[in-house]
Amino acid sequence: MQKHQPTNSVHRTMCLLYALITVLMLASCLKGSSREQYHSRTQFAMNTLCTVILYGEANPDVHTAVFARIDEIESRMNNFLPDSDISRINAAAGIQPITVHEEVFFMIKRAKYFAEISGGAFDPTIGPLVSLWGVTTENPSVPESGEINNALSFINWNDITLDEEALTVFLNRRGMSLDLGAIAKGYAADEAVALIKAAGVDRAIVDLGGNVFTVGMKDVQTQTPWNVGLRNPFQGKSPHIGIISGGDITVVTSGVDQRYFEEGGVRYHHLFSPFDGYPAQNGLVSVTVTAAVSADADALSTAAFVLGYEKGSALIESYDGAEAIFVFDDKSIRKTSGASFVLRDETFHLVSDEGSLPKVSFALFPFAQQHL
Numbered sequence: 001m002q003k004h005q006p007t008n009s010v011h012r013t014m015c016l017l018y019a020l021i022t023v024l025m026l027a028s029c030l031k032g033s034s035r036e037q038y039h040s041r042t043q044f045a046m047n048t049l050c051t052v053i054l055y056g057e058a059n060p061d062v063h064t065a066v067f068a069r070i071d072e073i074e075s076r077m078n079n080f081l082p083d084s085d086i087s088r089i090n091a092a093a094g095i096q097p098i099t100v101h102e103e104v105f106f107m108i109k110r111a112k113y114f115a116e117i118s119g120g121a122f123d124p125t126i127g128p129l130v131s132l133w134g135v136t137t138e139n140p141s142v143p144e145s146g147e148i149n150n151a152l153s154f155i156n157w158n159d160i161t162l163d164e165e166a167l168t169v170f171l172n173r174r175g176m177s178l179d180l181g182a183i184a185k186g187y188a189a190d191e192a193v194a195l196i197k198a199a200g201v202d203r204a205i206v207d208l209g210g211n212v213f214t215v216g217m218k219d220v221q222t223q224t225p226w227n228v229g230l231r232n233p234f235q236g237k238s239p240h241i242g243i244i245s246g247g248d249i250t251v252v253t254s255g256v257d258q259r260y261f262e263e264g265g266v267r268y269h270h271l272f273s274p275f276d277g278y279p280a281q282n283g284l285v286s287v288t289v290t291a292a293v294s295a296d297a298d299a300l301s302t303a304a305f306v307l308g309y310e311k312g313s314a315l316i317e318s319y320d321g322a323e324a325i326f327v328f329d330d331k332s333i334r335k336t337s338g339a340s341f342v343l344r345d346e347t348f349h350l351v352s353d354e355g356s357l358p359k360v361s362f363a364l365f366p367f368a369q370q371h372l
């Protein structure tokens with residue numbers, strides 16, 4: 001099903017910009033402890049720029065091991081790489097079960113779990129829709145409604161058959177295809193952090209293109225937590241609109257500002273509703289989730305975005321240890337009850353839970369009028 005290449009030059013340039021901003025932001029965390037040593041390495045992996053900052057003594061072997069591990073995960077889970085386990089499963093859809101590496105099996109099982117608890121809003125069998133729209137390719141286009149309905153007929157996470165004993169995965173019907181793009185980066189961040197901790201590094205920041213994981217505390221003695229910037233989903237003056245504080249937490253954002261194309265003055269992004277086959281249109285521009293496990297936060301942020309604020313916040317509230325911040329296209333922000341978010345950009349406004357839902361503005365997404 002994969003007829004497109006996943007990366008285009010615009011996307012790469014944007015990644016570079018975001019990585020630069022993030023590194024500057026993270027470096028600014030050092031203010032007040034200027035004598036402290038830290039070591040940063042940035043590489044392109046998992047179709048995005050990944051930055052790993054290790055504090056303390058230089059430890060190039062840890063950096064090398066972390067990036068090798070990220071590459072290994074990508075080589076198994078990226079459906080655009082022809083030899084990956086996911087591509088082998090997709091090629092055998094409707095034909096035969098495929099034996100996969102146990103971590104791939106585990107991720108697919110986990111993805112099914114998130115599909116179940118999100119009522120199918122998160123669906124790892126989204127592959128046919130991703131291919132059809134080609135949002136991140138050189139030639140994206142708005143498909144005919146017949147093509148969309150055809151793609152939708154192949155999307156159903158219940159049609160993934162797992163055999164735990166044999167470690168096999170089978171897609172029940174020809175034409176189905178898996179895409180773990182909404183969860184694999186989170187898993188890679190979890191694995192990177194596990195390696196970093198095992199190597200004895202007690203403070204670090206891992207940023208895999210917006211999947212951020214902080215290790216330890218910013219200052220252990222004073223128990224000062226890290227500050228992670230919440231990315232501004234608009235092209236505003238400030239790169240970050242507020243701060244999320246915490247130690248040993250992951251902060252993951254799903255948003256419409258990085259991967260999209262425009263046709264006829266309308267913006268089409270990459271987070272699809274498996275219910276109607278179009279980019280989800282519900283007034284949201286980003287959802288940021290914090291949790292203890294990055295794969296969970298990654299899946300939940302995608303799920304909550306597709307579900308929209310009401311159902312999405314209910315899902316996050318019901319998930320132990322997860323919190324979320326929802327940014328809307330009218331620059332209002334809502335958060336779940338326990339989210340530690342401090343707003344810094346006054347062009348946005350925080351709305352309390354008791355407030356009424358913001359009126360959805362169609363200025364940014366005129367397309368939404370057709371699909372709400």
Ligand code: AMP
Nearest residue numbers: 121122123126181182254270271272302
């Ligand atoms: P994220 O940035 O983590 O929200 O993931 C976005 C990516 O997940 C997209 O580029 C697609 O590959 C995939 N995706 C899009 N829509 C969905 C969905 N409803 N469920 C699961 N994966 C999706």
Ligand code: MG
Nearest residue numbers: 182298299302
């Ligand atoms: Mg995600």
